[in-house]
Amino acid sequence: MSKRGGFPGGGGNMGAMMKQAQKMQAELARAQEEIKDMTFEATAGGGMVKVVANGDMTVDSIVIDPEAVDPEDVEMLQDMVAAAVNEALRGVSEISSQRLNAATGGLNIPGLM
Numbered sequence: 001m002s003k004r005g006g007f008p009g010g011g012g013n014m015g016a017m018m019k020q021a022q023k024m025q026a027e028l029a030r031a032q033e034e035i036k037d038m039t040f041e042a043t044a045g046g047g048m049v050k051v052v053a054n055g056d057m058t059v060d061s062i063v064i065d066p067e068a069v070d071p072e073d074v075e076m077l078q079d080m081v082a083a084a085v086n087e088a089l090r091g092v093s094e095i096s097s098q099r100l101n102a103a104t105g106g107l108n109i110p111g112l113m
Contacts, residue, residue, distance in 0.1 A: 024104060031103035035096045042087035045080040053088035055096060 038055035048068035052060040062084070068077055 027103040028100070031099045035099055038092070038095055040088050040091035040095060042084050042091060044084035044087065045076075049077075049080040049084045051081075051084040051088040053085070053092045055092055057089060057092055059085060059088065 035055040039052050039060060041050065041052050043050045045068060048065040050061075050063040054060050062081065064077070064081070068080065070076070
């Protein structure tokens with residue numbers, strides 16, 4: 001049995017693994033900061049409703065074309081708003097996942113995504 005720390009391959013690999021983990025942690029922190037500053041815009045109803053969402057999964061703004069406001073069909077406007085919000089949040093989620101995957105080299109880290 002080896003006397004170099006008990007890990008397969010010796011103790012030298014542990015230091016390299018720790019450096020790699022620290023590098024990945026720094027890259028993740030950088031990616032998370034970049035994601036917070038990102039925005040994603042989505043529209044619905046042919047551009048009648050526009051939503052801007054932030055990287056922290058919050059809605060920054062909703063713009064509704066006055067022509068979309070029909071007192072006889074409020075349900076359609078509600079559907080357009082919901083569709084635009086959902087699309088904006090999906091876009092933020094997709095961009096976040098891509099950026100975090102790039103930072104982790106494709107490793108699936110539980111609780112991160």
